Every structure is written in structure tokens, then in C-alpha cells.
Amino acid sequence: MTGVVFTKRLTLGRTLLACALLTLLASGVRSAEDGFGTELMQSIEDSNKSLASNIALKEAKGANADAKELADMFAKVQTYYAQKGDAADAVELARKCHDLTLKIQSSVTANDYSTATGAATDLSRTCKTCHNFYKKS
Numbered sequence: 001m002t003g004v005v006f007t008k009r010l011t012l013g014r015t016l017l018a019c020a021l022l023t024l025l026a027s028g029v030r031s032a033e034d035g036f037g038t039e040l041m042q043s044i045e046d047s048n049k050s051l052a053s054n055i056a057l058k059e060a061k062g063a064n065a066d067a068k069e070l071a072d073m074f075a076k077v078q079t080y081y082a083q084k085g086d087a088a089d090a091v092e093l094a095r096k097c098h099d100l101t102l103k104i105q106s107s108v109t110a111n112d113y114s115t116a117t118g119a120a121t122d123l124s125r126t127c128k129t130c131h132n133f134y135k136k137s
């Protein structure tokens with residue numbers, strides 16, 4: 001008899017633990033989604049401004065650091081939209097932004113600031129294209 005009660009308690013305990021874990025996981029996913037919109041985009045905005053001024057000043061080190069940060073962040077944006085599904089254009093635009101930041105890194109390293117400036121202009125244009133389609137406000 002005590003054995004049965006014990007087993008039941010154990011099962012209940014496991015169920016509660018599983019529920020707690022699921023809730024934790026679910027809230028983790030939700031906050032990651034919330035973080036996408038404002039925090040990640042604000043960081044992208046800051047790095048993009050810094051990148052533009054570093055390219056204008058021909059500050060290779062700063063420009064490369066900004067472009068690298070942007071590459072990482074756009075990889076996240078791309079993954080977000082790929083997992084979300086039903087947003088092929090957003091995946092493609094994020095990929096384009098990512099590739100442009102790589103192009104900026106290689107041209108800055110080669111001291112080719114006219115190519116870097118062109119790519120940075122392209123990049124800012126691509127931000128706007130995505131916002132036109134996917135940003136609600």
C-alpha cells in the first residue's frame with residue numbers, strides 16, 4: 001500500500017518537474033522572440049551608424065569590428081525568420097545584409113573604401129526594404 005502511494009507521489013513529482021521545465025523553456029523562447037524586435041534591431045542600428053562613420057573616416061579597425069558584429073546579428077535575424085517560417089523574403093534580405101557586411105570587411109581590409117561605401121549604402125537600403133515589408137509600425 002505504501003509502495004503504491006510512493007510511486008504515485010514520484011509520478012506526480014516528475015509531472016510537476018516536467019511542467020516546470022516546459023514553462024521555463026516556453027518563456028525562454030518567448031523572451032527570445034521579444035528580444036528580436038527591439039533589442040537586436042537597436043544594436044543593429046547602433047552598429048550600422050558606427051560602421052558608416054568608421055568607413056567615412058577610413059578607420060579600418062572600427063569598421064571591421066562593426067561589420068563583424070553586424071554579420072553575427074544578421075545571422076541571428078536570418079535564423080529567426082527561417083525558424084518562424086512563411087517569411088522567405090525576410091530570410092533572403094537578412095542573408096543579403098549578412099553578405100554585405102562580409103563584403104565590407106574584405107574591402108576595408110583591402111583598403112578599398114569606395115567598394116566599402118557602396119556596400120554600406122546597399123546595406124542601409126536593404127534595412128529599409130525589410131522594414132517596408134515586415135515592420136508593422
Ligand code: HEC
Nearest residue numbers: 037038041042044045048090093094097126127130134135
Ligand atoms: C530581415 C528583415 C530586417 C532587416 C534586414 C532589418 N530589419 Fe530592422 N526591423 C525589422 C523588423 C521586423 C522590425 C520591427 C520589430 C518589432 O517592432 O518588433 C525592425 C525594427 C527596427 C528598428 C526599430 C527598433 C525599435 O526600437 O522599435 C530599428 C532602429 C531597425 N530595425 C534598424 C535596422 C537597421 C539599421 C537595419 C540594417 C542595417 C535593419 N534594421 C535591418 C526587420 C529587419
